[in-house]
Amino acid sequence: MTEAFVAGRVHARAPGKINVFFAVGGADATGYHEVASAYQAVSAYEDVWATESDAFTVAVTGAVDVSGVPTDESNLAVRAARLLAEYIGWDDGVHLDIHKTVPVAGGMGGGSADAAAALLACDALWGAGLSAHDLQRLGARLGADVPFALMGGTAVGTGRGDQLSPALARGRFDWVLVTSDQGMSTPAVYARLDEYRASGSLQALPVPTRPTVRPTVLQALRQGDPRLLAGASHNDLEHAALLLRPELDDVIRLGLDQGAMTGLVSGSGPTVAFLVDHEHAALDLQVVLSAAGYETMHVHGPVPGARVLAS
Known part of the structure; x- marks a missing residue:
């Protein structure tokens, strides 16, 4: 029996991510x-505390707006805990306290990081001792980004990204x-991409087989x-996101004008990620963007994946 289990409470942390490259194929039946993605885990984290309980419950706080995060059975961390309990035959529940710093519905995998941290915390709390492979396999049943939040670092994702x-x-x-503070629906962005590609626009790139x-x-x-990464980065979803949220193009133009090496929509958006030379350049860019009225964060990568922290 582990020390974490005896204490009755386990703290786990998982990172958000940036898709430094994202190519999207056509929709299947x-x-x-x-997709084909190059993921980078970055230093914006989700913290989850798992506490012994008879029922599955969750409470959410954050340094970002969490008003849109569900606190019922649809919460992805709760679903992760239930999935693990079913897998190992655990009869009781768990209470999850989540503290978010990854923007909600921002294209950075915050919900997936919650699920990854919940899987790891509950695995330790319940003494399951599952392997990293087993946890990633369970995570893939919850969403394509969950396995990467468990792995962290830098990785290439293919298939559905998992x-x-x-x-x-x-x-x-x-x-x-x-x-x-206004998230975007991932299905809506994919649907807009499909519409744009089907429109016959000469600006639409060929759909990769x-x-x-x-x-x-x-x-x-x-x-x-x-600098080499800035020239190679790309996101097939970006144009669709800009069609749905045209004001993001103004953000990208401002960042590029102020010295960013590249700016791209992260995942399905609406978070815009600017790559800069070094930490001091990041702070300078933050000052300019903040003065223009935008909410900014400075993060770096790659960072490790989900891990249990000492209480």
């Missing part, structure tokens, strides 16, 4: 899209994020070269 291969990344990459990550992206990560 079930409506899902095959078939992960670790990618070598050297050095540190500094990002300035412009967040929004089998999406892949550009070799220059992996080369930039291996070399720890932010």
